[in-house]
Amino acid sequence: MKPFTPLPRILAGTGHRQLIHRILRPDLPPDTQRIDLVTTSQRRVSIIDSGCTPENVVAEGDTAVHILWQLSESGADIAVEGTEYPVAPGDTMMVPGGDSWRLSANTLAVVISVRSHRLAEPILPTHGTECFHGYNRETRYPGTETIPLTRWKITQPLTLEAGESERILVSLYSDIAMQHASGVGMLPVGTASVIRGGQITLVPNGLSYVLVID
16 A cells, blocks of 8 residues: 655744744744644654753653753753653653653654553663664664654664564655555655554655654
8 A cells, every 4th residue: 555644733932932833844933833643543753843942741641751952952851750761862752641741942853642551650761772784774662562763773774574564664865766566655754654564664864863653
């Protein structure tokens, strides 16, 4: 089946440094503070700018928070139920559904929330476990039984075999070409593509990063 790009939901905000517009999506209005890339009855995948004065939010379901960029890495953290944990770009933390959490100011992150309450306690921020496939680097994060999540750094074509369920790709850095049975498409940076069955090959533009959510 041909990959498709869901129509994103774009939310404006005030009191932020326009990180989405400046770093990921210059095609969007400067006041964009959040993009809901994929929204279904079972999960939501969003890119968020935490803003200059972040507030606590309650996780609707088990939630993965993947850090993309921080204005200041010194002292950056994520607080869950009042406990602060240091984070850096590339880190992922799993937050149980129902817990209150907050990112530090001026942080860009991908947030994946699923309709599940399987996590009994947070899985602390981690840079994941790395594995090389040729020159491509795969980073795996814990909590995959709840939210299967990997991040790829790709410098040569990468073939992903058909997944057991719907797969979501999010381009984090540089546009990526996608070769599939129906032809060729593009995955621009800051966008998502949904794959429902079938093998797909990702061709980077020099160096690219992509988040894969199964």
